[in-house]
Amino acid sequence: MDGMTWVEVDQDSGFGIENLPYGVFRRDGADARVGVAIGDLVLDLAGLAADGLVEDRGWFGTGSLNPFMAAGRAAWTTNRARLRELLTDASQREAVSPHLVPVADVELLRPFEVADYVDFYSSEHHATNVGRIFRPQGEPLMPNWKHLPVGYHGRAGTVYASGTPIVRPCGQRKVAPTDAAPSYGPCLKLDIEAEVGFVAGVPSTPGRPVTPRAFRDHVFGFVLVNDWSARDIQAWEAQPLGPFLSKSFATSVSPWVVPVEALEAARVTPPAQDPAPLPYLRVDEPWGLDLRLEILVNGQAVSRPRFDGMYWTPPQQLAHATVNGAPLRTGDLFASGTVSGPRKEERGCLLELTWNGAEPLELPDGSKRMFLEDGDTVTIRATAPGANGTTIDLGEVTGTISPANC
Template identity: 70%
Template sequence: MTDVPWVPVPDGSGFGIEHLPYGVFSRPGELPRVGVAIGDAVLDLAGLTETGLLDDRRWFASGSLNGFMAAGRAAWRANRARITELLTDAAHRERVEPHLIPLTEVEQHRPIEVADYVDFYSSLHHASNVGRIFRPDSEHPVLPNWRRLPVAYHGRAGTVYVSGTPILRPAGQRREGPAAEPTHGPSLRLDLEAEVGFVAGVPSAAGRPLPPDAFRDHVFGFLLVNDWSARDLQAWEYQPLGPFLSKSFATSIAAWVTPVAALEAARVPPPAQDPEPLPYLRCDEPWALDLTLEIELNGHVIARPPFSSMYWTPPQQLAHATVAGAPLRTGDLFASGTVSGPDPAQRGCLLELTWNGEDPLHLADGTHRTFLEDGDTITLRAQAPTATGNHLTLGEVTGTIHPTPP
């Protein structure tokens, strides 16, 4: 049974009592601080600690979640239990209510200070489609290493922006074909990538790889990620060291981080892995997550990628990322790579949805798209089941394309 909050939570709100995502917000003229979303409001945790209602270790009067994220699982669990109690026990209402602020009255900030940012490539459907698009003559759409390890690369931590930040169209070099001279200019193939990320809270030591079952002890939560990509820049620059400028101009993340505990009911068995992974990647618990993503372009839903279809799971990604000895830092952000399902309507980027521009997407407003145009707005959402048969929705990620500055 769920506790019933005394706070009004509108029907269909993704921010019910079973969710309680963390974010950083400010009111006009005030410094950013940490809050938790409930219904249409944010609960001001820094304010609550001043009243003595919540344990305080300087976690919440802060411009990022990092301090609290570093505190560890016992602190996360205790805080979640206490907030649930404060929001459901009517005896607390009088003292707590002054610390509920309508979301419409606050500005939201990037919730985490990003230490390192790693982006995986963990959807078999995405990797297969990319292989078919760029190597149509190959018998094997995915490369031999793909089913053996979760392929990944480091992105740019300094360009991870909070949802709502304008996305400036990147400029750079591209080459139209093998015989053409390269040119410089604004990207002509700007794309989105719908991804799900997780963020590390508790650091680990150098030379001490984390097994998959250490996931809950180190990872604070999940959040939606849009890893904007300039496909024309990428095609020209990426050999042999991988994407650089094509992916490092901007990555958008949600303003809300969903605690791992809120997604326990969304855990489902992952797709079968064949061949069986090496022992350091084996995970006994089912760790696929039943999140249904939704990609909206200018108000039109263009795809619904299922995160449950990912081949490599978050604990496997974490195990792989640390196997060579790199330590984890608080604020390390790991994104899944584009989430694509088996069906065409489940593809997580325009590269796949338009088959590299060959098959434009026709929108209900009569326009069509191959890649993103200036003024386009992309919004990512995701829904997950909760223990009581309700749903929560992850904090959305939205961004509008602005022209390359002159």
């Protein structure tokens, strides 16, 4: 058992009573519904609601977390407390047990409908490495980088559930930098970006920015993100505007949304910011997150980035995204940008790990990669410290590369 819960949970599981992440699942072809992970089981919230064990205002019988996310912080807090009560009070075991389903018996779906998608560029180590790769004679960081969280708007319609095959994209690219003109064909430098994202639940008023202090009132929880990237297409098209077709073909998200409350014990002081950010970006509490990521290619670990070194924090990202008055919508997804650390074994993408292909990455089985090949499977997973000395597992996001359809 895990701590206080009567559910059989392995002591090393990161899905104990201190986590209780939300997701959407389907079993035996039935309609999708909302569930919560506990150990290696899924607790069916729609089933609990039908038996009158939890409050439900049309939240849990749908194929999306959006209705519950829109309900707001009071509903989130009340439901979490009720679930903890049901899972720790042994007298509730007989009533709750019929609604526990082995996770191995269900299909985990994309947990929410994505309204808008924003991807940031918040790791100083990643931004510095990219600058050194593409501007070796210049300053690694652009002049604005330490004044604001740089980002771009992605495509909500291509945010996919973990496990969805990723088709190699096609587009214009220069096979060699010295080519006089671009050619059309499959991406030759297909890459990953290991990221952490957060999803908005409560909308905001148009024209009114969301302050860092209001982060918890709007943000439902965190997910893992793989922002697949076509580096050769990106190098040609991003002159001077940012990513377009090189990013919009696919982004993958993990199936479990870890509530903000579950990560309170993981909050740490982020890196010092110099120069001091403008007032709208100032945060009066530590909002770095002690998350430990791991990247696997074909089941083999190639990197272990840490999220606690990210220069720009989630509340700052949210504040900047709304400072112009752009309103939040339920399901807005904000990703951190590639998570990279100071050491080579902490780099969060193949662009950095292979230095744009100049230093091939040798996998533990002896094979080598400059970028992804068809058939490669990439998995990103992460953990964080939880309350009472526990571990919080953020699950994993995975995808396998399928051949191009050029």
